[in-house]
Amino acid sequence: MQRQGSTGGSAAINIRVAGGLLLVAHLAFVAWITLRPLDVPWVRPANLHPFASIRADLALGGPEAVRSIGKGLALLAPLGVLLPMAGGRLHVSPLASLARTVAAGTLISLGIELLQTGVPGQVPDIDAILLSTVGVALAHLLVVPAARYRLRRRVEHRRRAALPREEPAQGRTPTIPRVGIAP
Template sequence: MRQGPRGNPAALRIRTTGALLLVAHLALVAWITLRPLDVPWVPTPNFHPFAGIKADLALPPRDAARTIGAGLALLAPLGVLLPLAGGKTAVSPLASLLRTVTAGALLSLGIELLQTGVPGQVVDVDSVFLNTLGVALAHIAVVPAFRARMRRRTETARRAAALRREESTLTPTPTIPRVGIAP
């Protein structure tokens, strides 16, 4: 359920914060992935699915974990920030996951396409897979629990407001003043 400007002010603050963090994260991703690099040589682009991941797994475990982890972590915050900026609490978990993962995959693909014109940056189809998987994992790990918590808080606030309204509409019981006996 989406709260309007006159609805829940906490929901509006959360959506605004989510949107601002989303813009900041996308600016950081653009700076990391689309700035020209001054390198003496550039490897060939990787258009073979999972070839780069296999090559990374052939590295020592620490280097492989760092390389694959970087691919997973680059767009992972989108898995949380996109639903947060949307501000819906009552939504199908599967539909939310599909929308978020699709947006993450399209953004990753767009970055890879833009990298074709950036000196020093190399196109790698495995980056699209890893970035999309990172978005999905972050979404699954955080969003359902966060939405459940927000629904509970909204419901508690709604009940408290209803109770206050009910208490304010009740009229006090009339009292009859005691009359004393005359001397």
């Protein structure tokens, strides 16, 4: 657990709590959307070939392709922000944060796709995992570094404001000239 100073402690806890609550709410929403049974007359076969459904969507062209691919990108994209927010770390390597967030997003997407194998009307799709992972990474890259920078500046500003002021210097320190050694 990262230590926060007296100026950033309550803010870090508030961010973690808000991030955790929003993360649980978003995951419940995603589970409701992706794991509810659908009453459909036919079901397409599972897609286990990477980029096959993306190519099929692009072949449709126009707004339908944009809607379908955008939906895949946007479904888990909030995890790119909510996972680091729930972690509450301000001082962390941007690359390590991105790697952890993308890995967690990929595993959550994989879990959803595996659970869909037992839900009537829902079909697993490898491209859904790919699109969700890209959406998580994009959201993380667009929001988290800038937000962490702003929060670090804010905490540093508050920390400096809480420090006692230094007294002004009294002037130059006197120096003693070197004295040569007599013979």
